[in-house]
Amino acid sequence: MTLQKSNSLNPHVSVDCVIFGFDKGQLQVLLIKRGGKDEALALPGDLIRDDENLDEAASRVLYELTGLRNIFLEQLRAFGDPERLEANSDIQWLNSVREEPQARVITIAYYAIVKPGKLHPKPSSFASEVKWMPVLELPMLAFDHSVILSQALHHLAASLKKEPLLAFEMLPRKFTLRQIQKLYEEVLNKNIDKRNFRKKLQTAGMLIPLDEKEVGVSHKPARFYQFDKKKIKTKGWL
Amino acid sequence: MTLQKSNSLNPHVSVDCVIFGFDKGQLQVLLIKRGGKDEALALPGDLIRDDENLDEAASRVLYELTGLRNIFLEQLRAFGDPERLEANSDIQWLNSVREEPQARVITIAYYAIVKPGKLHPKPSSFASEVKWMPVLELPMLAFDHSVILSQALHHLAASLKKEPLLAFEMLPRKFTLRQIQKLYEEVLNKNIDKRNFRKKLQTAGMLIPLDEKEVGVSHKPARFYQFDKKKIKTKGWL
DNA sequence: AAAGTTAGTGTAATCGTAACACTTAGGCAA
DNA sequence: TTGCCTAAGTGTTACGATTACACTAACTTT
Structure with a gap:
């Protein structure tokens, strides 16, 4: 193991939240666009800060996006192929400025449940666009978010049978x-x-x-x- | 969010493996000591390399430790309190040499199953000591590894009922x-x-x-x- | 007033689970 | 060689859970 190397390219670590809701008889998921109009939809997420644990980071993302606290929230699992694209446009900007090689992004996926009517999606510093989408008619999502979402859905179904x-x-x-x-x-x-x-x-x-x-x-x-x-x-x- | 800050302290990311075996009528787990005699036992693990995904990293740790491939191996979940102690002594050395603040370590826990008799534990570059311990009579483990192990055990029991x-x-x-x-x-x-x-x-x-x-x-x-x-x-x- | 829509309710058949005890094959010791 | 110790192997019955299934009631619309 090369110490130098493994340190210089420490990965970025983010959380991504799959936020489920049930409204109009359909299971819905909350998605965002970060930047321009024609960007793909993505799961809301952010880099983890130094002083927060993983659950806190997910909670914070949820709060900043929705203004809600005390939401049902559980960790799903970590995703981290080295080919994973950047999960945060800030990082791209940062890396291009510094002309450094891009560090990979490892993300910890969470799934959350929000009661209908609690949430009126609106743009925030995170996201230029925020909206509920029915899970059964989703477009392709950014990065590997389609994979994450489908695993979250599977997990939700399994949990519902037990809890x-x-x-x-x-x-x-x-x-x-x-x-x-x-x-x-x-x-x-x-x-x-x-x-x-x-x-x-x-x-x-x-x-x-x-x-x-x-x-x-x-x-x-x-x-x-x-x-x-x-x-x-x-x-x-x- | 301070970009500078979040980048300069990118966390280390490691995998830790809970390796179960069943022998002599007892459920056992494979533990190591990294350094000196009186160090606490720990789960085998290592930092993730730039070119491998999470599953590959866990596979590699298993291979380097046991010489076995194609072992049953699944991700459990990620652990990452900011207070988490260093999970790799190399990092401590590295940081002390550079006089940098210690970056936190986030770890992705895996659990694995090894057939009895397949494995004759021996010291490696990872570990000065390697041994099977019965899960029902464990001492305290290093870092937060006791928590990880207990969750893995719980998960194993749940899975056995289904699979x-x-x-x-x-x-x-x-x-x-x-x-x-x-x-x-x-x-x-x-x-x-x-x-x-x-x-x-x-x-x-x-x-x-x-x-x-x-x-x-x-x-x-x-x-x-x-x-x-x-x-x-x-x-x-x- | 008739038609359309969903609410609300019980029984019988089937399947899976849980409880339970005796005979058999081999080793070992008296 | 006999008797004893140990775990192997084997069915039946009772109970609880799951499934399948059809009619009447209440309210709105036309």
Whole structure:
């Protein structure tokens, strides 16, 4: 091992966040454009700062982008092919100014869940454009972000089967049984039997029925429910 | 964000490998000492080189340590508190020579599985001492390696429930039904009913019975089996 | 008032899981 | 050689979980 070499080209390390939301019956992901109009969409992310750990860096990216704190956020995994393109245009600028060889970028991917309505995307110092995109009809993303996103999606589906908590993170505070079923159908990409699904929800006993119903719908109005946080069951319930 | 700063202190990035093996009825992990006798045990690891991706770096560490290739190897997750101590003594030396502030080390943890008997630990350029230790009776490890190991162990148990393949990676080519059951009992840390366990193995149909039995044991000799790689079932079988 | 839409509800068949005990084959010691 | 020790090997029953399946109720629109 050449010490000199391994030090001189220490990689950049960034976090990238796959931010999921469920709205209009579709699973959505929050994407940005950093610079010009015709740039590819990308996952929001930033270089890690010296004084923050990985989780804090991801939290910060989320906060700077959305203004939200206390969001569900977990590390997915690290990505770092040496051929990975630069994940931050600042770095490109920096390197071109210095005429140094470009250091690679290793990124730690996180996935996050935001309740619908909590977030009204707007441009920031990070991103000239910010918007929700339905995961099922995505264009190509910048860098290796398509790979990251598809792994995050896979992971989300696997987690949803084990942890009902995640489902409730994706729904508004009050929701109907139909909404939660649609969420599962969308993410797991299969149809679920209504009666069996409700039976299992009842057995789990994590729902508080409210004395409130849908209004203005042209069919029998559904009852609203709330999630009972005291009764989380986390293992294998679907 | 200060560009200058974020670049000048680019973190070091390393891989650390949690190498599991199952021998003498116990789950073991391969640990090293880098330097002196009274140093704490540590997970084997190294800085990532410029020309390799993360998986390759982990593979290389494994190869340099054990001489083995084509080992089961998967990324666990990244660890990177800013307070993380140096994970490579070369770096400390380097930094002290240059009188630079120490850059933090972010590490990508991997876990690997090695069949018993494949590996006869011996010192290398990495490590002055290399040895298998039973995971249930470990001393404190260097840096944050105890945390990494415990997460790897947890992950291993979770994976074993889903992927029988992992079990077969841990066993020799020929094994008895008792061996595979003991493996599960050790990793999942609970007793398993013999008849039910065998029934499930049969249902899964991944075992090829051999015309060979234990010899020299002071009880009814058990039949040997082989794993049928063509019939892997990977989802939820235990 | 009729048609359209989703809410809401129970039962029977099937499958998987869990609990449980005795006979057999070999080594070893008296 | 006999008896004892040890682990191998083998089925059945009870229980719980999962699946499949169809009608009535409430509200809106035309």
